[in-house]
Amino acid sequence: MVRVTSIGFPNGRIETTxxxxxxxxxxxxxxxxxxxxxxxxxxxxxxxxVKEETRSKIYEAVKTLNYSPNKVARSLKTNSTNxxxxxVNNLSDMxxxxxxxxxxxxxxxxxxxxxxxxxxxxxxREISNLRSLLGQRIDGLxxxxxxxxxxxxxxxxxxxxxxxxxxxxxxxxxxxxDNVKGGELATEHLIQAGKLPIALITYSTLISTFFxxxxxxxxxxxxxxxxxxxxxxxxxxxxxYNEGYNAVRELLKRKVExxxxxxxNDMLALGAMRALVEEHYKIPEDISxxxxxxxxxxxxxxPALTTVSQPQYQIGRKATELLIRTINKEPIEEAEKSxxxxxxxxxxxxx
Amino acid sequence: MVRVTSIGFPNGRIETTxxxxxxxxxxxxxxxxxxxxxxxxxxxxxxxxVKEETRSKIYEAVKTLNYSPNKVARSLKTNSTNxxxxxVNNLSDMxxxxxxxxxxxxxxxxxxxxxxxxxxxxxxREISNLRSLLGQRIDGLxxxxxxxxxxxxxxxxxxxxxxxxxxxxxxxxxxxxDNVKGGELATEHLIQAGKLPIALITYSTLISTFFxxxxxxxxxxxxxxxxxxxxxxxxxxxxxYNEGYNAVRELLKRKVExxxxxxxNDMLALGAMRALVEEHYKIPEDISxxxxxxxxxxxxxxPALTTVSQPQYQIGRKATELLIRTINKEPIEEAEKSxxxxxxxxxxxxx
DNA sequence: TTGAAAGCGATACCAC
DNA sequence: GTGGTATCGCTTTCAA
Numbered sequence: 001m002v003r004v005t006s007i008g009f010p011n012g013r014i015e016t017t018x019x020x021x022x023x024x025x026x027x028x029x030x031x032x033x034x035x036x037x038x039x040x041x042x043x044x045x046x047x048x049x050v051k052e053e054t055r056s057k058i059y060e061a062v063k064t065l066n067y068s069p070n071k072v073a074r075s076l077k078t079n080s081t082n083x084x085x086x087x088v089n090n091l092s093d094m095x096x097x098x099x100x101x102x103x104x105x106x107x108x109x110x111x112x113x114x115x116x117x118x119x120x121x122x123x124x125r126e127i128s129n130l131r132s133l134l135g136q137r138i139d140g141l142x143x144x145x146x147x148x149x150x151x152x153x154x155x156x157x158x159x160x161x162x163x164x165x166x167x168x169x170x171x172x173x174x175x176x177x178d179n180v181k182g183g184e185l186a187t188e189h190l191i192q193a194g195k196l197p198i199a200l201i202t203y204s205t206l207i208s209t210f211f212x213x214x215x216x217x218x219x220x221x222x223x224x225x226x227x228x229x230x231x232x233x234x235x236x237x238x239x240x241y242n243e244g245y246n247a248v249r250e251l252l253k254r255k256v257e258x259x260x261x262x263x264x265n266d267m268l269a270l271g272a273m274r275a276l277v278e279e280h281y282k283i284p285e286d287i288s289x290x291x292x293x294x295x296x297x298x299x300x301x302x303p304a305l306t307t308v309s310q311p312q313y314q315i316g317r318k319a320t321e322l323l324i325r326t327i328n329k330e331p332i333e334e335a336e337k338s339x340x341x342x343x344x345x346x347x348x349x350x351x
Numbered sequence: 352m353v354r355v356t357s358i359g360f361p362n363g364r365i366e367t368t369x370x371x372x373x374x375x376x377x378x379x380x381x382x383x384x385x386x387x388x389x390x391x392x393x394x395x396x397x398x399x400x401v402k403e404e405t406r407s408k409i410y411e412a413v414k415t416l417n418y419s420p421n422k423v424a425r426s427l428k429t430n431s432t433n434x435x436x437x438x439v440n441n442l443s444d445m446x447x448x449x450x451x452x453x454x455x456x457x458x459x460x461x462x463x464x465x466x467x468x469x470x471x472x473x474x475x476r477e478i479s480n481l482r483s484l485l486g487q488r489i490d491g492l493x494x495x496x497x498x499x500x501x502x503x504x505x506x507x508x509x510x511x512x513x514x515x516x517x518x519x520x521x522x523x524x525x526x527x528x529d530n531v532k533g534g535e536l537a538t539e540h541l542i543q544a545g546k547l548p549i550a551l552i553t554y555s556t557l558i559s560t561f562f563x564x565x566x567x568x569x570x571x572x573x574x575x576x577x578x579x580x581x582x583x584x585x586x587x588x589x590x591x592y593n594e595g596y597n598a599v600r601e602l603l604k605r606k607v608e609x610x611x612x613x614x615x616n617d618m619l620a621l622g623a624m625r626a627l628v629e630e631h632y633k634i635p636e637d638i639s640x641x642x643x644x645x646x647x648x649x650x651x652x653x654p655a656l657t658t659v660s661q662p663q664y665q666i667g668r669k670a671t672e673l674l675i676r677t678i679n680k681e682p683i684e685e686a687e688k689s690x691x692x693x694x695x696x697x698x699x700x701x702x
Numbered sequence: 703t704t705g706a707a708a709g710c711g712a713t714a715c716c717a718c
Numbered sequence: 719g720t721g722g723t724a725t726c727g728c729t730t731t732c733a734a
Contacts (some may be wrong), residue, residue, distance in 0.1 A: 023509075025727055036705045041729060051703060071486045072432065073727035075423045076710050083466075083487075091452045092647070094445075101442045104469045108480070113487060115434075116467045118455045129459070135422045136434075136464060241651055270651055277653055296443070297648050300592055300621055302628055376711055387721040392713060399714095402719060424711035427726050705734080710727105717722085 024067045032061035044069065075137065083113040084323060085133040085141045087126065091118045094295040095265070095312065096144065099164070102316025103142060110324050112139075121238070123149045134159075140323045147207050160326040162319045173322045173337040175315050179209050182308040182343035183216020186262045186290040189306075189345055191224050195260035195288045199232045201247040201272055202264045203239035210239070213264045213292060231256045236268065244271025252279065260288035260351065266295045266307055273305075273350070288351035303349035310343055375418045383412040395420065426488065434464040435674060436484040436492045438477065442469045445646040446616070446663065447495065450515070453667025454493060461675050463490075472589065474500045485510075491674045498558050511677040513670045524673045524688040526666050530560050533659040533694035534567020537613045537641040540657075540696055542575055546611035546639045550583045552598040552623055553615045554590035561590070564615045564643060582607045587619065595622025603630065611639035611702060617646045617658055624656075624701070639702035654700035661694055 026044075030037045035054055042048040043058045050058075061067070075081045086103055088096045100116070107114045115138060119126040126145045133141065134157065143154060144164035154161045160172040190198050200217055203210045214233075221228050234250050236243035244263055248271075251258065261276075263269035269291030273283060281287050283303055291298060294309035318339055325332055377395075381388045386405060393399040394409045401409075412418070426432045437454055439447045451467070458465045466489060470477035477496045484492065485508065494505060495515035505512045511523040541549050549568070556562045565584075572579050585601050587594035595614060599622075602609065612627075614620035620642030624634060632638050634654055642649060645660035669690055676683055 023727090026729095027727075037728080038706080038730075039704055042704085045729080047730090049703070054704080068482070068486050070427075070488060070727050072423060072426045072488050073710090074729075076421075076427050076712085076727080077729045079710075081423065091448065091455065094448075094647075097442065097445075097448065100467075101469065104442065104467060105471070108476075111483075113483065114467055116451075116455060116465055118452065120456070125459075131419070132462075132464065135419055137421060137423050274651070274653060296445075300625070302625060302653050374711090377713095378711075388712080389714075389722080390720055393720085396713080400719070405720080421711055424726090425713075427711080427728085428713045430726075703734105706732090708729105708731085710729090713725085715722105715724085718720085 023070065024065045026067075026069065028065055029058065029061045029067050032065060033057045079137075080139050080327075081113075081137050082111060083115055083136070083138050084320070084327075085115045085117060085136075085138040087117045087119060087129060087133070087141065087143050087145045089119050089144060089146050090121050094267070094297065095293045095310075097296060098312035099144070099316035099319075102313040103320045106317045106320035107324075110320075112320075112324060119145045121146060127152070130157075140327045142319050142323055147209070160323055162323045162326070164315060164319055172326050173319075173332075173339075175319045175322070175339045175341060177310050177315070177341045177343055179212030179343070180216040180219070182292060182310075183213040183262075183264075184220045185216075185343060185345040186213075186292065186308050187217045187220035189347070190260045190262065190288060190290060190351060191220065191226070193260075193288065193351065195284075195351070196226070197229065197232055197256075197258050197260075199234075199251055199256070199258040199261045200264075201234050201236065201244055201261065201268050203236050203243075203268065205235065210264050217262060229256070232258055239265050239268055241267045241271035241274075244268035244273075245275045246271075248272045248275035248279075258287070260284075260290070262290045262292075264292050266291040266293045266298050266305060269305060269307070269350075270297075270301065273301075284350050290345075290351045294346055299346075299348065306348045306351040307346055308343045309346045311341060315341060374421065375416045377418075377420065379416055380409065380412045380418050383416060384408045430488075431490050431678075432464075432488050433462060434466055434487070434489050435671070435678075436466045436468060436487075436489040438468045438470060438480060438484070438492065438494050438496045440470050440495060440497050441472050445618070445648065446644045446661075448647060449663035450495070450667035450670075453664040454671050457668045457671035458675075461671075463671075463675060470496045472497060478503070481508075491678045493670050493674055498560070499555075511674055513674045513677070515666060515670055523677050524670075524683075524690075526670045526673070526690045526692060528661050528666070528692045528694055530563035530694070531567040531570070533643060533661075534564040534613075534615075535571045536567075536694060536696040537564075537643065537659050538568045538571035540698070541611045541613065541639060541641060541702060542571065542577070544611070544639065544702065546635075546702070547577065548580065548583055548607075548609050548611075550585075550602055550607070550609040550612045551615075552585050552587065552595055552612065552619050554587050554594075554619065556586065561615050568613060580607070583609055590616050590619055592618045592622035592625075595619035595624075596626045597622075599623045599626035599630075609638070611635075611641070613641045613643075615643050617642040617644045617649050617656060620656060620658070620701075621648075621652065624652075635700065635702050641696075641702045645697055650697075650699065657699045657702040658697055659694045660697045662692060666692060 026037050026040050030040045040058055043050050043055050104114050117129040123146055140160040142162050163174040202214050205211045218228055234247040269289055291305050291307035294307045298305040298307050377388050377391050381391045391409055394401050394406050455465050468480040474497055491511040493513050514525040553565050554561045569579050585598040620640055642656050642658035645658045649656040649658050
């Protein structure tokens with residue numbers, strides 16, 4: 001069924017016509033075309049057959065009046081807004097940019113709008129944003145929030161929710177990247193290059209994402225019969241560039257030797273690299289570095305960062321499609337509801 | 352006047368209560384509290400005095416029913432959605448990230464929602480997105496679109512518009528960064544360091560932003576009695592990293608000598624730096640580089656990029672405040688409607 | 703194939 | 719202070 005969501009304006013004009021800035025309504029169109037409001041609605045929604053003659057009369061009126069349907073009124077009646085909400089943990093985290101781009105783009109194709117909320121690492125703000133989104137009557141939610149909100153039960157929001165890469169309640173679907181695998185990939189690469197021992201810069205182990213990456217590191221060391229040395233790991237509070245920088249300084253202070261370094265996200269890796277360069281280490285000759293995420297600048301960096309890639313665009317697109325299909329009550333097989341994406345090691349210049 | 356936009360849920364719960372997933376309405380609350388719907392409305396909006404006793408009865412009912420007002424209905428009635436639209440030219444352009452963050456954050460403070468649209472460099476998409484936003488009845492728009500859409504008259508959208516850094520119609524306000532000044536700053540810095548001649552990598556001179564930066568470059572050369580040499584300038588199509596890279600290759604092919612390079616945006620500068628490094632030029636010893644924008648990674652880069660800063664967070668915040676004040680019909684002096692922000696040269700490691 | 707009219711869930715005017 | 723009710727602009731059932 002074709003649903004006309006947006007009525008074309010003549011000549012690409014996007015303007016109001018009524019002088020007093022009042023909106024043209026469906027009634028105005030009906031009057032002008034000499035038909036009833038319902039008929040206009042039928043024509044515009046394409047939900048009922050209407051005689052060709054009346055149709056064109058109506059289109060005519062729509063054009064000359066430059067009519068644009070009021071989606072608020074439609075929403076009230078149909079109880080659906082054609083809008084999805086997106087909650088990200090932190091917009092500064094470049095990891096979300098391509099995801100957001102993909103969501104916006106996919107939503108656009110399906111004629112959905114996107115309302116954006118940033119939790120800025122705050123659980124309160126997360127809740128408060130969520131409340132607002134729900135009040136706006138969004139049709140569904142893509143959730144990539146703080147991941148540490150215990151009060152939050154995404155299954156009881158009353159709308160479909162797709163979660164990204166966090167396990168804060170299952171929701172009606174989730175896109176999950178195998179972080180253990182990613183940790184293994186990175187570690188294995190460094191082991192095979194003989195760059196031992198491997199230092200680890202990680203981030204809150206309370207968040208499963210990072211716990212898993214770290215677990216992949218440990219598991220792989222074990223697999224190769226290598227010791228796990230706590231002196232080689234630094235745990236940071238937020239996973240930022242500055243913390244990556246400080247982590248290396250800390251490592252250096254500890255006077256432990258290491259030939260390579262695995263950071264559980266790219267920002268940490270970049271910060272670490274700065275510290276290494278300042279101390280005149282050559283990358284990768286002296287110390288190899290592997291990051292995680294493949295944020296947009298990873299490949300642009302000097303030297304280009306070797307990293308574990310999470311296909312961000314794909315994640316965003318799949319999440320949006322899954323969400324919209326759920327909103328539309330399309331039958332979705334159980335297997336499709338939980339999409340697991342396999343990370344990939346992108347070898348560039350730092351390892 | 353205090354406007355209660357969001358009703359607190361007890362214990363931080365965000366859940367539906369009616370088993371059949373039906374929404375609780377104001378009428379339900381009224382019935383439960385034994386009052387009329389209008390009284391409930393008065394209490395929740397705080398627009399009329401209501402006896403303390405009835406008030407608490409109503410709050411009581413709101414709590415136990417876990418009522419959340421339907422903003423769609425409110426919007427229909429009040430003809431305002433508490434939502435602002437944001438149109439950016441391209442989300443991949445990291446220049447917009449902090450702006451977006453600021454917009455989101457400021458909107459949050461004022462209890463506004465943000466609907467995000469990405470024109471992805473396409474004028475068609477820009478128009479079509481705009482149409483959709485207007486259909487959604489947004490209260491106002493922050494516009495930082497392609498800047499080349501001739502069909503677009505932002506003054507006739509029927510809602511307040513604040514434009515960012517483009518001159519596509521004045522709108523009801525604009526935040527303008529003095530790009531000529533920025534071009535001067537960069538050029539002057541290089542001249543005074545004696546890094547002559549200065550190559551220029553620029554981007555569509557049809558967009559005033561970039562035309563102005565280039566003009567600042569020419570003007571400054573003139574001021575110092577230096578020749579303007581066309582062989583030293585490369586004009587790119589989109590201002591991307593890859594184009595910056597290719598621009599340097601082009602410059603090298605032309606066999607013109609240059610000791611420094613001014614790129615009209617940071618992405619071009621970063622791409623240029625890559626090409627220089629690949630050709631074994633040392634930055635800044637052999638060739639100095641100055642960018643423009645101060646995108647988030649500029650200071651993180653290796654070497655850290657010297658660049659002309661546009662205070663992105665401030666731009667976003669001011670734009671949002673100006674917009675919301677306009678929406679609320681607050682009196683705004685003519686001078687405040689056009690905010691000019693002075694760029695600043697941030698000297699780091701590349702020049 | 704078309705039209706009349708009820709109603710979505712708020713707000714706000716006007717009575718009392 | 720409180721309540722009845724028309725209204726916002728659309729969709730949709732039912733009847734013609």
